Amino acid sequence: MDFFEKTGKVALGSRLRLLTSKVTEDAAKIYELYGVAFSPKWFPVFFVLSEEGGQTITEIAEQIGHSQPSVTRITKEMIKAGLVKDNLKSTDKRRNVVGLTAKGKLLAERIKVQCADIDLAIDSIMAEATHNLWEAIAEWELLLDQKSLLKRVQEQKKIRESKEVRIVAYQPRYREAFRSLNEEWISSYFEMEEADYKALNHPREYILDKGGKIFVALYREEPVGVCALIRMNDPDYDFELAKMAVSPKAQGKNIGWLLGSRVVEAAKEMGASKIYLESNTRLKPAISLYYKLGFQKISGRPTPYKRANIQMELDLESITK
Amino acid sequence: MDFFEKTGKVALGSRLRLLTSKVTEDAAKIYELYGVAFSPKWFPVFFVLSEEGGQTITEIAEQIGHSQPSVTRITKEMIKAGLVKDNLKSTDKRRNVVGLTAKGKLLAERIKVQCADIDLAIDSIMAEATHNLWEAIAEWELLLDQKSLLKRVQEQKKIRESKEVRIVAYQPRYREAFRSLNEEWISSYFEMEEADYKALNHPREYILDKGGKIFVALYREEPVGVCALIRMNDPDYDFELAKMAVSPKAQGKNIGWLLGSRVVEAAKEMGASKIYLESNTRLKPAISLYYKLGFQKISGRPTPYKRANIQMELDLESITK
DNA sequence: ATTAATTAAATAACTGGTTATGCAAAAATA
DNA sequence: TATTTTTGCATAACCAGTTATTTAATTAAT
Numbered sequence: 001m002d003f004f005e006k007t008g009k010v011a012l013g014s015r016l017r018l019l020t021s022k023v024t025e026d027a028a029k030i031y032e033l034y035g036v037a038f039s040p041k042w043f044p045v046f047f048v049l050s051e052e053g054g055q056t057i058t059e060i061a062e063q064i065g066h067s068q069p070s071v072t073r074i075t076k077e078m079i080k081a082g083l084v085k086d087n088l089k090s091t092d093k094r095r096n097v098v099g100l101t102a103k104g105k106l107l108a109e110r111i112k113v114q115c116a117d118i119d120l121a122i123d124s125i126m127a128e129a130t131h132n133l134w135e136a137i138a139e140w141e142l143l144l145d146q147k148s149l150l151k152r153v154q155e156q157k158k159i160r161e162s163k164e165v166r167i168v169a170y171q172p173r174y175r176e177a178f179r180s181l182n183e184e185w186i187s188s189y190f191e192m193e194e195a196d197y198k199a200l201n202h203p204r205e206y207i208l209d210k211g212g213k214i215f216v217a218l219y220r221e222e223p224v225g226v227c228a229l230i231r232m233n234d235p236d237y238d239f240e241l242a243k244m245a246v247s248p249k250a251q252g253k254n255i256g257w258l259l260g261s262r263v264v265e266a267a268k269e270m271g272a273s274k275i276y277l278e279s280n281t282r283l284k285p286a287i288s289l290y291y292k293l294g295f296q297k298i299s300g301r302p303t304p305y306k307r308a309n310i311q312m313e314l315d316l317e318s319i320t321k
Numbered sequence: 322m323d324f325f326e327k328t329g330k331v332a333l334g335s336r337l338r339l340l341t342s343k344v345t346e347d348a349a350k351i352y353e354l355y356g357v358a359f360s361p362k363w364f365p366v367f368f369v370l371s372e373e374g375g376q377t378i379t380e381i382a383e384q385i386g387h388s389q390p391s392v393t394r395i396t397k398e399m400i401k402a403g404l405v406k407d408n409l410k411s412t413d414k415r416r417n418v419v420g421l422t423a424k425g426k427l428l429a430e431r432i433k434v435q436c437a438d439i440d441l442a443i444d445s446i447m448a449e450a451t452h453n454l455w456e457a458i459a460e461w462e463l464l465l466d467q468k469s470l471l472k473r474v475q476e477q478k479k480i481r482e483s484k485e486v487r488i489v490a491y492q493p494r495y496r497e498a499f500r501s502l503n504e505e506w507i508s509s510y511f512e513m514e515e516a517d518y519k520a521l522n523h524p525r526e527y528i529l530d531k532g533g534k535i536f537v538a539l540y541r542e543e544p545v546g547v548c549a550l551i552r553m554n555d556p557d558y559d560f561e562l563a564k565m566a567v568s569p570k571a572q573g574k575n576i577g578w579l580l581g582s583r584v585v586e587a588a589k590e591m592g593a594s595k596i597y598l599e600s601n602t603r604l605k606p607a608i609s610l611y612y613k614l615g616f617q618k619i620s621g622r623p624t625p626y627k628r629a630n631i632q633m634e635l636d637l638e639s640i641t642k
Numbered sequence: 643a644t645t646a647a648t649t650a651a652a653t654a655a656c657t658g659g660t661t662a663t664g665c666a667a668a669a670a671t672a
Numbered sequence: 673t674a675t676t677t678t679t680g681c682a683t684a685a686c687c688a689g690t691t692a693t694t695t696a697a698t699t700a701a702t
Contacts (some may be wrong), residue, residue: 006372007365009443009444010440011364011368012364012454012455013341013344013345013348013361014364016344016458017345018386019461022462022470023333023337023465023470024334024338026469026470026474029471030471030474033474033478034478034634040334041657041658041659042331044332044335047327047328049326058681061496064335065339067660068680068681068682068685069660069681069684070658070659070660072681072682072683073658075660092668092679093666093667093668094668094681095667095679095680096682105613115329116481117474118331118474119330121328121474121477122333124330125461125473128464129464130456130460131453131456131457131460132452132457133329133452133458133461134333136450136452136457137337137340137454139449139450139452139454141339141340141343143446144343144344144446146346149343149344149347149348149351149446151440153351153438154354155441156441156442157354157355158437182447186627195700221449277493332659338659342659342660362687377651378651379649379650387689388689389650389651390652390654390690390691391652391688391689391690392651393651393653413697413698414697415649415697415698416697645701646699646701647701648699649697649698650695650696650697651694651697652695653689653693653694654692654694655691655693655700656678657688657691658687658689659683659686659687659688659689660687661687661688662683662685662686663682663683664681664684665681665682666682668677668679668680669676669678670675670677671674671677671693672674672675672676
C-alpha cells in the first residue's frame with residue numbers, strides 16, 4: 001500500500017489491521033477448499049482442545065489470549081456444529097469443562113494435513129521475503145511486553161520536551177512565578193509557614209543578597225519551575241537546596257532533574273562541598289529525584305519547618321570523580 | 322505468546338489480530354497522553370484530508386483501503402467533533418466533498434509533533450529487534466497481491482495430493498471405471514457415439530490386443546482417472562492418445578498431467594515417433610494440458626468422431642533432447 | 643426527450659471481537 | 673455455623689469494521 005509509505009510508521013495499527021483481515025479472509029476460503037465446515041475464529045479454541053483435552057472456559061481463554069466471553073461464544077458455536085461437548089464431569093459446578101466430541105477428534109485429524117499445507121504455503125512466502133514476518137511479530141510481542149508502546153512514546157515525548165526547557169537565572173520579573181509555583185504545592189499538601197512567606201515574598205533579601213541563587217525553568221518562554229540555592233550559616237553545609245517547585249501542567253518534562261542538576265552545578269562553581277535539604281516523605285517523586293541527584297538521607301538537625309520529616313545531604317567532594 | 326509456538330504459522334491470522342489490538346489500544350492512550358480528543362480509527366481519514374485537502378467519501382475510502390460506509394461513519398464522528406466539514410462545493414450533488422475545518426487544520430499541525438514522537442518510539446523498537454516488522458508487512462502485502470494465500474495453499478495441496486496418486490497399468494477389474502469415467506464426461510458435454518461404445522465396452526479387443534495401452538490413476542487405491550494409448554494403422558502416426566478422463570471429485574490433483582506424461586513415456590518405450598489426438602475446443606483445461614505435454618495443433622485428418630474439432634500431434638523425435 | 647444504466651453515498655444488518663454486569667457456587671472468614 | 677469474599681461463567685451492551693441494500697443524482701442510449 002502506497003498510502004502507508006506516506007503516513008509512515010504511525011499508521012502501523014491500521015496497516016496491521018488490513019493485513020490481518022486479508023489473511024483471515026483467505027483462511028475462511030481455505031477451509032472451504034478442504035470441504036471443512038469450520039470458521040477461522042474457532043481455530044485457537046479447537047487447537048487447545050485437540051492438544052490438551054478437557055479444559056474450562058477460562059483456562060482456554062487465558063491460553064489463547066481471548067476474553068472469556070469470546071471463548072464462551074465460540075464453544076457454543078462449536079457445540080452446535082457437533083465438534084465439542086460441554087459440562088463434562090467436574091465436582092465444582094461453576095466450572096464448565098469443555099472437550100472434543102468423536103466428530104471433533106476426527107476433524108482434528110483431518111485438519112492436520114490442511115495445516116501442513118498452509119504451513120508450507122506460508123513458508124513459501126517467507127522464502128520469497130527478505131524480512132521474516134513471523135519472527136518480527138514474536139519480537140514485537142516480547143518487546144511490547146517489556147515496555148509498552150505507550151511507555152516508549154512517553155519517553156520520546158519527555159526527551160523532546162526537556163530539550164525545549166531552558167534553565168535561566170532569576171530575574172525580578174519571575175518573582176511572582178517563584179512565589180505562586182511554590183505556594184501552589186505547599187498549600188495543597190501542607191500549610192504555608194512563616195519561613196515560607198519570608199523567602200517567597202522577598203527572594204532578593206532572603207536568598208540572593210545572602211549569596212544564594214534562584215533558577216527558573218522556562219518552557220516556551222513561560223516559567224514553569226523554580227528552585228533556590230540558599231547560603232547557610234553552618235559549619236557543616238554551604239548551601240541548602242530549597243523552594244523547588246514545578247507546575248503540574250509541566251510535569252513529565254524532566255524539569256525537576258534539570259533544575260536540580262543546575263543548582264548542584266552552581267553550588268560546585270561556588271566551591272561548595274556539601275548541600276543540605278529537607279523535605280517530607282509524602283512527596284515521593286521529589287524524594288526519588290533527590291536520590292537521583294545523589295543526595296543521601298541524614299538525621300538529627302533542627303529545622304524551622306513543621307512539614308520537614310526527612311533531611312538529606314549531597315557530599316560534592318565524594319562524588320567528584 | 323507461547324501458544325503460537327505450539328500452533329505454528331497456521332495461526333498467523335490470530336497472532337496478527339492480537340498484535341493489532343495491542344497496538345491500537347496503546348494508540349488510544351497516546352492521544353490521551355497528548356491531550357488530544359481523537360480516536361485512533363480516525364487517523365487514516367484525517368491524514369488523507371490533511372495531506373490532500375477536499376476529497377469525496379469514496380476517494381478517501383479507496384486511498385486508505387477501508388469500505389465506503391466505514392469512511393461515511395468516521396467522517397460523521399469527526400464532523401461532530403468539529404474537525405471536519407462536509408458537503409463542500411461540488412456541482413455533482415451525489416458527491417460529498419469533505420475537508421478539514423480550521424480546528425481540524427490546527428489539530429493536524431499539533432499532531433505532527435506527536436507523530437514524530439511515535440515514529441521515534443517505533444524506531445526504538447525496530448532498533449532492538451532483529452526482524453523488521455514494518456518491512457515484513459510491506460513485503461507480505463506485495464506477495465499476497467501477486468498470489469493470494471489461498472492460491473498458494475491450493476498449490477501445496479495439489480503437490481501433496483499428486484504424490485498420493487499412483488499411475489498403474491490397466492487390469493480387468495478397472496474395466497467398469499474405464500467405461501464410467503469416460504461416459505460421465507462424454508455424455509455431459511456431447512453424446513456417446515458408436516466408436517465410444519466399442520472401445521469402452523471392449524477395451525481388450527479394441528485397444529490392448531491391438532498393441533495399445535491403458536493407464537489408470539489411483540487416489541487412495543480408488544481409480545479416479547484413465548487414459549488410453551491406441552495403436553494406429555497409419556503411416557504418419559504410431560499411436561493415438563484417447564479416452565482420457567478424470568473424475569470431477571479428483572480434480573486439482575495434477576492427475577491429467579500424470580496420466581498424460583505416463584502415456585507419452587509408454588509410447589517412447591515402444592519406439593513411437595509421433596502421437597496423435599483429437600479433441601474439442603470446448604474442453605479448455607484438456608487442450609491446455611495437451612499443449613503442456615508438448616502437443617501441437619494440426620489439421621486436415623478425417624475422424625470417426627462428430628465431436629472432434631481440433632487435432633493435435635506430439636513429435637517425440639523433435640522433443641528428445 | 644425519455645428511459646435505462648451507472649455512480650455516490652447513506653442506511654441496515656451482520657461479524658468477531660471487546661468490556662461491564664449479574665448470578666450461582668465455592669472458599670475464606672468471623 | 674453464618675456471613676462475606678472470591679471465582680467461573682453467562683449475558684448484555686458496545687465497538688470497529690464489514691457486506692448488502694436503498695435512494696438519489698448523473699450519464700448514456702434509444
